[in-house]
Amino acid sequence: MGKNDEYEDELLQEEDEDEVQENKFLMCKLGNEVFGIDIAHVTDIIELQKITEVPDMPEYVRGVINLRGQVIPVIDLRMRFKMEPRDYDDRTVITVVQIRNNSIGFIIDTATEVQGIPDKDVDPAPKFHGKEEQKKYVAGLGKVGEDVTILLDVEKLVEEEEVEEINSGISS
């Protein structure tokens, strides 16, 4: 855990140093793409741990973990976005986000940094971009220097699930 705590501290520190009023995003890497998750939702970044599988769940729901005595579900974001699966390594982390008192973990390749993106550098989600699955959950495109980052709408990502689940329930 030691390494990870430091890691987290580092991230938090960066956040503290930055005093300009802007939205901060945790930069998450999935393959070659970088996604930003609004830091307001992120409660923990933890290293990968043993995940207990829950039967009968879609494949991307990897199971549940113990987060300080709370049992929370964990979702593989790669699988969720129908990206090429990849073995977990020591850079793989679980980003825990909290939405309306529900915590949920996302497995990502790695979290790189916390990046402040001023509102003026955020463009609305384009009509045609990214893979079908991702598109729905794009809150906007953030410009950092030359790079463009997809900002994820986590709330939608978690919420949308419900609708899909109900639909699949009806169709099956």
Added chain:
Amino acid sequence: MKINAIMSDYLDPNNEELLKDFFIEAEMQVDALEQNILVLENDPSDHDAIDEIFRAAHTLKGAAATVQMTKMSEFTHLVEDVLDAIRSNEVHASEQVVDILLNSIDVIKGMLSAQKEGSSYDEDISDLQSKLRSLLESGSATPQAGRKSPAAQTAAVFAEQPAPAAQAPDTGSGASSLSEYDLLELKAAAEAGETVYQVRVDFNEDHPMNTIGGIQVFAAMKDIGTVLKTVPEFEQLYEDQFFPVVYYYVSTDSPVDAIERKVHIPDVVSETRIVPVDQIAAGAAEEAPSPVRAQSAAPSTAAGQKPQPAQAAAPEEHAAKEEAPAAKAEQKPTKEPDLRKSGGSGSVLRVDSMRIDNLLNLVSEAVITKATFNQISSKFVDAQGELSSVKSVYYEKLRELFDSLPMYLERIQEGTSVKKIKAEVIERFGDLYTMYDSFETRFKNTVNEFNSTAQNLSRNTSDLQEGVMQIRMVPISQIFNRFPRLVRDVSKEIGKNVKLEIEGEDTELDKSVIEDLLDPLIHCVRNSIDHGVESPEERKAAGKPVDGHVMLKASNEGNMIIIEVEDDGKGIDVESVHKKAVDRGLIHPNKKLTEIEAFNLIFEPGFSTAKQVTNLSGRGVGLDVVKKQIEKLNGNVSVWSEKGEGSRITIKIPLTLAIIQGLLIRVGEEIYAIPITSVVDSHRINTGDVKMIDNYEVFNVREDVVSLLRLSRLFGVPSNDQKETQYVVIVGSGEKKMGLMVDSLIGEEDVVIKPLKDKYTNIPGIAGATILGDGTVALIIDVSQLLDLGLRREIENRKRRSTQIT
């Protein structure tokens, strides 16, 4: 002062927390009323019960008035009059009277719950009201006496408490003695667009709760504006004292008639006068006579009273209290004992502060333990540092030793004696032996320290666990108390005489369990009365006492609570159960039923042996519902019966839902917990023991044939199906049994249930999750769901497999 406390809380209409308090308390009073009325029915001379009833009704009335439930307050007042008549032996507490009183309580309950939901109670109660009134009239030659007496008493109190009356002139002058500065200040405090009014309110002294009128009006005014000032001072209004006149300075944008409507509370307020403050300031001279008027009026109305200096109000009130202890006793002490009885219903939990203190101690201990662990952790880090430095020195030395070996060999060849070389080597490298000693000692100490701290922690956490559980524990009397009324109603309805006996009502169990236990228990008791106890004629014919007997009993057994519902009725007739079961197609006509099997059949869905369908039971909702409910609580139900002697339903449930005893099992890599209450037994089997019947995998346990369910297949966990030995855990209860095939048994453990409500985790067959010693999560199996789910799934899978093979 509890009444006042509640009132003041109510002043803030947003304070739901405290309004909730009112409901809890009101419900408690209603319960007390009901219970004691039933006591009274059995023993009309029980004076304690009468007093208790009277107190409860009185408190209820007062509380209702404070939260402006006028309808309820009026109605309760009427009930109180009847109770008073009973107390003074003017009305006899006959069955009929008790019926009316119980109906009245139902009405009060209805009013309460309507208010709670924010709707209004609109049942017609005039019939009941007239019944209550006719009781008063017929019961006594002097019905008025009963009605008057409380008023007379209160009047007496106030006769001896002249202070407030004497204060009238003071308030009068106080009103206009507001300096111009005060008035300016008032106006300054008003928001833009609002006008400051002076509202003079005369209160009705005859109102039984006259001491709280000031607060009621205050509360009402808060709805429409801001009360800036009152004369007398606001704090004084809180005191249990009657003020005939109170001035309110209120800033509001509502028109005068709206204020008037708000303020005029029937029965409480006799007169109101509303004047904008500007006019007072302008017409100060006009107002001037008013104090004079008041002053002249006061002595005349209070002619019989000794005028006292107004400032003496507080001590005077104190004196009055002593002078009229009887009257006071009516109001105050009532609250105290009733409050103590509270176990806390609804979602508010009342906890003995001792239990909280105890927890606090344990938590502080845990904090200390945490600090100790931090220390130990740094000691381990130190030890690790020492280990690596010692190790490098050690290796250095070893290398040196190896390097110098050829040199020593050479010297031996040159003729140096081996002995000498040996001594030399020991001299130079001897400390290799002892190099690790200091590290070892340090490490050993740290490990010891770690062990003892870990032990402390484990003791501490189990104390904590128990402590927290204790907080959630409430006595079962909370639900048992509902039964006397229920038994009375039910037995009356069907014309049987039934006496209810309650035992062990102090037994405590988890709040969440208790809430879910009521319905099953009601069902069992109704069942006993309806199906068990015979009609009086039958009982006489059988040589039994005419009164049937139903016993409700709770007791502790280890981590379980046992609740028994026993009757001395006709028992379960195995023959008629058999016949019924055959009729319903539940069993084969030729099947011989043992007693146990017959008893268990009554828990099957759609089973009811009552010859007549009554509206109590036999509506198709049978004991199977009871069984389902109890199993949901991780408990089980069993029945014992002897024909002609009676029957007994025994419910066994764990003390708490938060922690259960679980059997940990392993399937592949995954660990699951099975609630121990659903585990019948477990077996180690060889592959050869598994037989196929009709496409089912089955296994013989003694005489029984149990169908098997492979958890690995059900949950899709990779595991070796073809292993030579496997374990079977037989789960279920009663007739429904099934063997779960698992890879290995780990053991029994207390598991803390973490609910899985998430859409990602909530699936049938899983009751929740728990966290194991190593911090990983294990799922808890919901056996009853699994039984339903399992067979279906297993069959599907088998079909799929066989189609794949072909």
